[in-house]
Amino acid sequence: MHATTIYGKNDVRYEEVPKPELIRGTDAIVKVVAACVCGSDLWRYRGISPVPRPARIGHEFVGVVESVGSEVSRIEVGDFVIAPFYDCDMTCVNCRNGFTTSCLEIGWWGGHDHWGNALPGAQGEYVRVPHADGSLVATPSWPADELVPHLLTLADVFGTGHHAAVSAGVKQGSNVAVVGDGAVGLLGVLAAHRLGAARIVLMSRHEDRQNLGRDFGATDIVAARGDEGIAAVKELFDGIGADAVLECVGTKDSMDQALRVARPGGQVGFVGVPSGGPELPVRQLFDSNVGVRGGMAPVRNYIEELLPEVWSGALKPGRVFDLELPLAEVAEAYAAMDERRAIKVLLRP
Amino acid sequence: MHATTIYGKNDVRYEEVPKPELIRGTDAIVKVVAACVCGSDLWRYRGISPVPRPARIGHEFVGVVESVGSEVSRIEVGDFVIAPFYDCDMTCVNCRNGFTTSCLEIGWWGGHDHWGNALPGAQGEYVRVPHADGSLVATPSWPADELVPHLLTLADVFGTGHHAAVSAGVKQGSNVAVVGDGAVGLLGVLAAHRLGAARIVLMSRHEDRQNLGRDFGATDIVAARGDEGIAAVKELFDGIGADAVLECVGTKDSMDQALRVARPGGQVGFVGVPSGGPELPVRQLFDSNVGVRGGMAPVRNYIEELLPEVWSGALKPGRVFDLELPLAEVAEAYAAMDERRAIKVLLRP
The missing domain is CATH 3.90.180.10 (Medium-chain alcohol dehydrogenases, catalytic domain)
Known part of the structure; x- marks a missing residue:
């Protein structure tokens, strides 16, 4: 064979x-x-x-x-x-x-x-x-x-996107942000939509992926990254951030972005394979009560x-x-x- | 005054x-x-x-x-x-x-x-x-x-122990481990008991605190620390660890212990003020699907x-x-x- x-x-x-x-x-x-x-x-x-x-x-x-x-x-x-x-x-x-x-x-x-x-x-x-x-x-x-x-x-890939949504605690009415517009991130959008999210922001700079994200249930697209992207997501959610954030990349930058777009007491569900082992800043988690769950789906x-x-x-x-x-x-x-x-x-x- | x-x-x-x-x-x-x-x-x-x-x-x-x-x-x-x-x-x-x-x-x-x-x-x-x-x-x-x-x-202190239990996801029937036998840890035991935990292991080396912990609902005491303590807790729970772990100290060692006594897919609720900012090992979390939630109660x-x-x-x-x-x-x-x-x-x- x-x-x-x-x-x-x-x-x-x-x-x-x-x-x-x-x-x-x-x-x-x-x-x-x-x-x-x-x-x-x-x-x-x-x-x-x-x-x-x-x-x-x-x-x-x-x-x-x-x-x-x-x-x-x-x-x-x-x-x-x-x-x-x-x-x-x-x-x-x-x-x-x-x-x-x-x-x-x-x-x-x-x-x-x-x-x-x-x-x-x-x-x-x-x-x-x-x-x-x-x-x-x-x-x-x-x-x-x-x-x-x-x-x-x-x-x-769909089970992994679903795991990100489940780990982030997405439920009926949740405000959701998705970091990562690869296949997993896009299917995280679909999974969050299926679980009843009220609003889903996809962070993406690629038009074809934005379009597929919208078809899967994204209600908003944020193309900006870094501080500007974080501010744009917070703006959409009462100025405080999302209830649930799906981290679907696995780099230090993407995790940082995910933690910072979550509202106080929010939850990050992560499924991106950690590249180079970005460590989580426990003091930041302590101060914000943002939870982190996820892993190999x-x-x-x-x-x-x-x-x-x-x-x-x-x-x-x-x-x-x-x-x-x-x-x-x-x-x-x-x-x-x-x-x-x-x-x-x-x-x- | x-x-x-x-x-x-x-x-x-x-x-x-x-x-x-x-x-x-x-x-x-x-x-x-x-x-x-x-x-x-x-x-x-x-x-x-x-x-x-x-x-x-x-x-x-x-x-x-x-x-x-x-x-x-x-x-x-x-x-x-x-x-x-x-x-x-x-x-x-x-x-x-x-x-x-x-x-x-x-x-x-x-x-x-x-x-x-x-x-x-x-x-x-x-x-x-x-x-x-x-x-x-x-x-x-x-x-x-x-x-x-x-x-x-x-x-x-009771609200903080309760927050550890809530953040760890303690519910009816949970198997719980508590790291820390200070006032917060002891009240974490009481909170976990109140939330319906089936079994609560208190990690403690002090007899007076062990006794109060038992009065508050601890079913088991593990006095050993480090690898030996972790093995003893896992032994009590199917060899895999606890569903919910309350981290009530805030040091790098106590967090390490908490993460390692949680079963795959378990959850650590942490309320110890992070001393010296122990960073969380994201690869370990990824591989085990152990979640971490908590912070200032x-x-x-x-x-x-x-x-x-x-x-x-x-x-x-x-x-x-x-x-x-x-x-x-x-x-x-x-x-x-x-x-x-x-x-x-x-x-x-």
Whole structure:
């Protein structure tokens, strides 16, 4: 089969690799129908994170179950399934608490499963899933082709935007600000809208993203950044700031902006992978009573909640995919996202 | 009249000062019935915070209204009143949002009111209250003398312990850990118990405080600190840690301990005044999904909620006062708390 390997900065290759096989009784092999490139994949592509040795890459996919191990009971061969961006058992105390990203038997696509066996990356033709009954969610039936991009967002990016909104405490009537106009930020807008936010300000300087943000439910756009941007957001909300702020970038500057557009007693929900470990200023939090919650999104816990509205077509989160390529052109997919020619690229094996 | 002035390290004096007078129409003058020394007063007494010039000190008091300005309508001369540790209007957007410590017209006892007029410290015979109708809460009638210490805790320390519990998200059935066995930590235990916590672990090495903690509702005591203490708390809670952690100290070590005894997806409520600005490790928060909320407690917003159970005698938060002295002996009060001979000292003018 073919899959994607990252060799180093600006160097991803579509190459022939061994097809994965069932190892444990709880495994499934899934034939990938669609995968995609994540903003976090770009850390290595841009040379910000090291690539000590060539590595399989990709962690978002939907597909069809090709085979299952002897202990799999909930998932069946032929099911169309959505996987989260990690492997989890859904039975341990952390999974039951709603935090599958802290599963006691967690595994990572493109890395290893809980027992140390290699797990193929998802930007490939087949993936092995160690906890098939835990990780995978089967759709009610096979989806129409145009539904596939929307379903694929449940693997990571929509669930992550939703996690930002949930972590920020968005509820009916909330005043919300969203920092970051990438795919996660845009879907944070959609998630906040779905949760009943009264007003949603998207901080964005790009017209195409502003437009999609408005379609997803943003009521206001603030293009200014820094002190000027913060003042503009506060102005919109009684001069004090937003009830809930979604931090969807992960840099020191974006976190600073998020903390400062929150009103006293407000809450920042953060899902941007922290780049370079921006530390949080505890005295500023103390003085303002602004809370901070978030992290790696437990998207598996959200799939059942979000799926019905995606399945029915009421929500169209897959609109963040503004480029679709054959998997064989994965190098171009990375380049397009790196050069900001695309928000997010969908890949079909 | 007499009041307390801090001159520098280990130097507080009971001395003659001018009696405050009404300045604005919204003012009241309150004759202090009881005041006390706060752990945060010790920062200057210990020389950790500077004392650039002699300053009036103290911010917790209950008393009787002696006179009111022409615009005061809710509070009457002769009322027995509880004041929060700051002055607030209760009408601005932040007060209405529940965060009176961010009142747009906030003032500080021992500092200044919103308009720059000096505000007497509360460790004195009389205090001027700029927003009498906002800050002061009158009790249903004059309290019996033995109720006074319990009522006094609503000025700061019980409301602050309650804020830690609220910020940590304590609810019916929560597993709770409390870091800090000072007056705030102990009242954090009481607050968590009141909110329905199933199990409350107090981290304490002092037998008298352990005993009071048990009386307030602690179900378990962990005396170990550092890695050993963290392991002991996790052991009590499924090996993963507590749902809610109350950080009631304010040092880098105590915050580290709090973050590490929280389970994945748990929440730390912090009210310890950050000493030396311990920054929060955002990558650790990201990986664990542990949230952090808290800060300067908006105790004014809590007085009405907590008062009935204190008034009825159902709750006895004033048990944290283990020493009572005449105000004239305020220097001994500071020394006793500094040398940990007392948890918290009540002063009577």
